[in-house]
Amino acid sequence: MIVIGGGVIGICTAYYLARSGTAEVVVLERGDLAEGASRGNAGMISPGHPPINGPGRVRQAIRSLGDPLSPLYLAPRWDPGLVRWLWSFSRFCTEEHLEHAMASLAPLGLATPDLFQALVGEEELECDFRPSGYLEVCRSVTGLDAVRREARLIGRYGFETEELSADALREREPSIREDAVGGFAHADGSTVNPSRFVTELARAARNLGATIRPGTTVDRIEVASESVIGVRIRSTGESANGKELDAGEMIEAGTVVVATGSYSGGLLERLGVGLPIQPAKGYHEDRDPGRPGTPDLEQPCLLVERSVFCTPMDDFVRFAGTLEFSGLNHEIRPDRLEQLMRSASLYFDGVQVADPLDVWVGLRPCTPDGLPVIGGLPGYRGLYAATGHGMLGLTLGPVTGKLLAEHILEGKASLPIEPFDPGRFLR
Ligand SMILES: Cc1cc2nc3c(=O)[nH]c(=O)nc-3n(C[C@H](O)[C@H](O)[C@H](O)COP(=O)(O)OP(=O)(O)OC[C@H]3O[C@@H](n4cnc5c(N)ncnc54)[C@H](O)[C@@H]3O)c2cc1C
Known part of the structure; x- marks a missing residue:
């Protein structure tokens, strides 16, 4: 075979x-x-994560175009395949489809934590596996409301979450800024060094x-x-x-x-x-945890409004995100890469743009549904x-x-x- x-x-x-x-x-x-x-992905094992298709997603995407800190970027070029894909994607952004997608993915997600534990244990995989859970951090009431809705949705499919006040959030992750409004903890999440x-x-x-x-x-x-x-x-x-x-x-x-x-x-x-299948480009920037200007994270965090994942690993902290539709290429756009650390500075104290250990792009293979x-x-x-x-x-x-x-x-x-x-x- x-x-x-x-x-x-x-x-x-x-x-x-x-x-x-x-x-x-x-x-x-x-x-x-x-x-x-x-x-170079973010290394998050997030079993209850719903797909991005959802009601209102297209309107939200259109509103965010032009915002340099938005995770979404559509390259201004004529690409009939992408246009067809986006049209098809928009037709799957309904309540009904989201429920279908969650019902389809939930059994796989629920089986996932045990599978990772078994693989890492039985095969003695040295991959920096950390079953630490992860936090979703919100800096706006709108963001927190959206995460609440999502928590209710995934809760119906068996994925437990815990809402945290801003203080409780900072107790778990002291480097989070004072102006964060709250968030959620996902105890079933874990991380690995993906490569x-x-x-x-x-x-x-x-x-x-x-x-x-x-x-x-x-x-x-x-x-x-x-x-x-x-x-x-x-x-x-x-x-x-x-x-x-x-x-x-x-x-x-x-x-x-x-x-x-x-x-x-x-x-x-x-x-x-x-x-x-459309490639959706994402970026990462790895930072030395010992350097001033890199948040000293104890737990992995998802920065909700900016869709940036921050994952502490053995030798570095990884900041990963952005969703760029620009075709099948690995070109690094400096402004897109910048979105990662500029976003991080909105959520953590003392973030500085310093020499990263590594920068990278990768292509997520995305279906319209x-x-x-x-x-x-x-x-x-x-x-x-x-x-x-x-x-x-x-x-x-x-x-x-x-x-x-x-x-x-x-x-x-x-x-x-x-x-x-x-x-x-x-x-
Ligand atoms: C920035 C970013 C962050 C992400 N974070 C997460 C996360 O935290 N958690 C998560 O679950 N997912 C995450 N993802 C998504 C995840 O990385 C992808 O869904 C996953 O890696 C896809 O794996 P794959 O094996 O299908 O594709 P790939 O990893 O792309 O592997 C495909 C392989 O096929 C090879 N290949 C292609 N054509 C040929 C050919 N003709 N002959 C031989 N070989 C060929 C390629 O060289 C490549 O190695 C993230 C993605 C990105 C970009």
Whole structure:
């Protein structure tokens, strides 16, 4: 079986396939492991987080355009694919769809904390796993009201939260500014160093017999008589027996999982399968916790009005956020990057713009309905997709891998994956 893509989704899928003991698994990754969005995300495991589709979202987005501190940025360029995607997204911004999305995602989210605990414990993953919960911090009454509504929504689906007064919030996180108005605590949340989680889980998958080949780009998926027969690679990489693979070489397999994040649409288009996945660019800036001007955070925080996640990790504090629709590119826009620390200065005392340890961009693979794509692709036996996880790919990585492995190997997943059927976009 071939898994294309060595991000969190591909590696989790490969791990659970290999763990069954019945599958010979090969992961093909064009760069290094955790090269894409999975490298530099905020590292938050937030099981009850609802998708961004919601009533009023489009109006809110339009109002925020032009505000330099808004997390949203739409590049001024003509992109028919993006226009179609935005139109489709707007049609999914309804109360009814939000309830459907929560009902679909909740079983996966509820299974997630135990899955992470088990993986980290059983496989001894050294990935800075911290089951510390996280705080949502609000600096406006409007923001707090919105979070209250969201807490009520997710509460109905089994995710408990606790409302905190401004004082209670500062007691838990003393660096929060005096003018914060309150917030919420999510005790079920946790954090990891996301790239270490992927590379450590890849090590565990290798120990279970999986072969992982970085530096191998899949050029196309080969099919015959409506069945997958393998993939053709573009550049060279190391083969299992140590020989160089030739560009254009075919690797045979009767099962292929496409887990190439924002690049999944392009790979599948060649087979006439059009998945509406748009890249939503996000940025991070890592700061030295010992330097003046970096808030000395004890807990991860989500800065609600600015959608910036602040995550303390072993060697740095990560500030991550922004949602930029500007196509499939990794260009860093300085004003967008600035949004992170300028936003942080509104929530924490003494934030200064100083030399960051690292800056980064990554592309979230987003579907218009805010739900991932998990399952078999209609029209081709043996072809599966696991992508489109948007803001929640790290959180939903293990449960996605587990359910897809069950679906492929046993014909049935232990939790419902029908709402994520790729066919919903292809009918
Ligand atoms: C700023 C930011 C913050 C985020 N914060 C969080 C968070 O706190 N919690 C959370 O749950 N999620 C978060 N996310 C979302 C999360 O990072 C993504 O949903 C997730 O990483 C997607 O994983 P993936 O494996 O699908 O894609 P990717 O990680 O992008 O992996 C796809 C891989 O496929 C490879 N590939 C592509 N084409 C080919 C090919 N033809 N052949 C071979 N290999 C190929 C790529 O090189 C890449 O390594 C955040 C995202 C961003 C940008």
